[in-house]
Amino acid sequence: MSGALVRYSDRYRLLLGSALAVLALGILSTTVFDLPVADILTVGFVERAIQASCPIALAAIGGLYAEKSGVFNIGLEGFMIFGAVNAAAVTFLLGGESPSQGDLWLGIAAATLVSVVLGVAFSVLLVRYEANQIVAGLAVWFVGLGFGPFVAVLLWGNRNSPGLASMADLTIPVLADLPVVGPILFDTSPLVWLTVLAAVAAWVLLYRTKYGYWVQAAGENPEALDTAGIDVARVRYVAVVFSAAMAGLGGAVLMAHAGSFTGTGDTMVNGRGWIAIVAYLFGNYNPLGAAAAALLFGGLDMLQIQFQTAGIELPNRLVNLFPYVAVIVVLTVWGSTRMPSAVGEHYESEE
16 A cells, blocks of 8 residues: 555656646746747637647547557557548538538548447457557558548549638637636637547546446456456457547547648648657546646647747747657656556457
8 A cells, every 4th residue: 555655656746846847947948038928828829729639639548548458559640540531521522612510520420430440440450360569550550641642632633622611619608708718618619628528538437437447457457357257358349449439530620620631741640649649648548637648739739820929930840849849858757657567468368
């Protein structure tokens, strides 16, 4: 018991120390470079940061479930690309170049369902046929990088789609008029609230339900779970399919907020699936912690726009590196995160 308390204390001491270090660095940077903080930390910036964090948070929640069960889904980036392009394609097929909000919602739902189907095939490959999880995940990413632009060229004759429709804000009367919190929480995209609900539901499922305990046991001690009469393979199947569905939903949400699909370069997903992996590591495999980490990365991603608005002249390429520098810092400072004991290990039932 005392050992557990010591580990708990050490972990949160490190968290507090990291937060204070980031705060001190921010204050130092502001003082040295004379940054106009009031022009940077605006309500609009917070709104954009929250929306930018949603795709990362959704993919991170799915990824941590898979890893908690003992399967490392390194293909989150690929599933996000599938989700983004499929959402754009279905939205376009339903509504043309002027789709309605209903068409957009159907596009998001269809993209998620397609990701479920792909997740089933992926889970069978990993769990039943014991494919190398790193190689299989990278394969999903590579296929996604080719599939996204291919579909775009097939439908639109270009690697990028035309402007389709972006998700309209959901305004709650009276509450939306509150200062600061009103426009941030009560006059925003419904997909933000969908992400919040997903994070809370994922936390409850993981830590307050029987299935959540099975997922944790499958990644920590699959032998004990098997002895208790629970099929380890089935638990892992569901967790991997869930991770694919959430990553696909994350890609669809990214497209819905942007209003179109971009297939040039690394596509519009542009590394968010990889950042999602860092987010759930930083969040210590906790859905709420992963969502909070995603908010940090989303804010860093939006700094480029905010710096331009505030009149701060910094090279775009330098500002674009902020999220990736943060990834390196997080992985360095947060190296104490303990992975599930059986992650990456195939398990054969004793029966």
